[in-house]
Amino acid sequence: DTGVSQDPRHKITKRGQNVTFRCDPISEHNRLYWYRQTLGQGPEFLTYFQNEAQLEKSRLLSDRFSAERPKGSFSTLEIQRTEQGDSAMYLCASSVVSGNTIYFGEGSWLTVV
Amino acid sequence: ELKVEQNPLFLSMQEGKNYTIYCNYSTTSDRLYWYRQDPGKSLESLFVLLSNGAVKQEGRLMASLDTKARLSTLHITAAVHDLSATYFCAVVGGSNYKLTFGKGTLLTVNP
Numbered sequence: 001d002t003g004v005s006q007d008p009r010h011k012i013t014k015r016g017q018n019v020t021f022r023c024d025p026i027s028e029h030n031r032l033y034w035y036r037q038t039l040g041q042g043p044e045f046l047t048y049f050q051n052e053a054q055l056e057k058s059r060l061l062s063d064r065f066s067a068e069r070p071k072g073s074f075s076t077l078e079i080q081r082t083e084q085g086d087s088a089m090y091l092c093a094s095s096v097v098s099g100n101t102i103y104f105g106e107g108s109w110l111t112v113v
Numbered sequence: 114e115l116k117v118e119q120n121p122l123f124l125s126m127q128e129g130k131n132y133t134i135y136c137n138y139s140t141t142s143d144r145l146y147w148y149r150q151d152p153g154k155s156l157e158s159l160f161v162l163l164s165n166g167a168v169k170q171e172g173r174l175m176a177s178l179d180t181k182a183r184l185s186t187l188h189i190t191a192a193v194h195d196l197s198a199t200y201f202c203a204v205v206g207g208s209n210y211k212l213t214f215g216k217g218t219l220l221t222v223n224p
Contacts, residue, residue: 031210042117042201042214043156056208091155095210100144100163102212104156 002026004105006092012111013082020078021108025094032075033102034067035091036060043091049075050097082112115140115206119215126192126222134218136185136202144205145185146212147176149198156201159187192222 005024013019025032030051035043046065048056051072061067064082069075079086089107116139126132136145144163148156160169162178162185169176173196175188185202199219203212
């Protein structure tokens with residue numbers, strides 16, 4: 001049984017560069033979420049997909065952020081022109097529509113220098 | 114806007130003692146989650162509470178939900194060092210899928 005998989009686990013980038021994170025949800029999970037967590041805080045919602053449709057985007061997701069879920073399988077989160085304030089752990093989670101448990105991946109740590 | 118407050122934010126306990134973490138939320142919700150997070154790691158699901166009066170137990174942890182008071186508790190019985198972690202409660206609001214998290218309670222269990 002594979003859980004939610006995220007890649008890369010750690011990324012250090014220079015300010016102004018673009019980064020992309022990938023999330024592979026649990027097989028047959030049609031709901032997929034992205035959250036962001038900074039040190040000492042709880043995760044904050046970024047965006048939500050049901051199958052391939054992106055149904056909600058948080059106000060936290062500026063124009064520099066874009067997320068996709070082609071074919072309703074894996075998802076990518078791209079951050080363009082990174083800023084130091086983007087440094088955080090980006091968490092992906094998945095669930096089934098009919099289920100209650102939401103499973104989180106190991107997270108992708110981003111450090112912008 | 115849904116707000117979730119946890120207290121205490123920091124908790125230092127001795128092994129063998131009991132304690133309770135509280136989670137209050139501001140608007141009606143039909144689902145409340147408790148997660149555990151170890152340093153540098155992701156979130157491990159502990160409990161999902163679905164209805165008023167729901168109580169769930171796993172080992173030394175017991176969670177309960179009072180939807181009328183908009184309050185959940187996570188009770189720790191006879192704490193052991195392995196329980197040291199940050200505990201988050203999270204509530205699903207009107208959207209039916211979006212979790213709003215509290216700030217977390219950093220629990221340290223000392224020998």
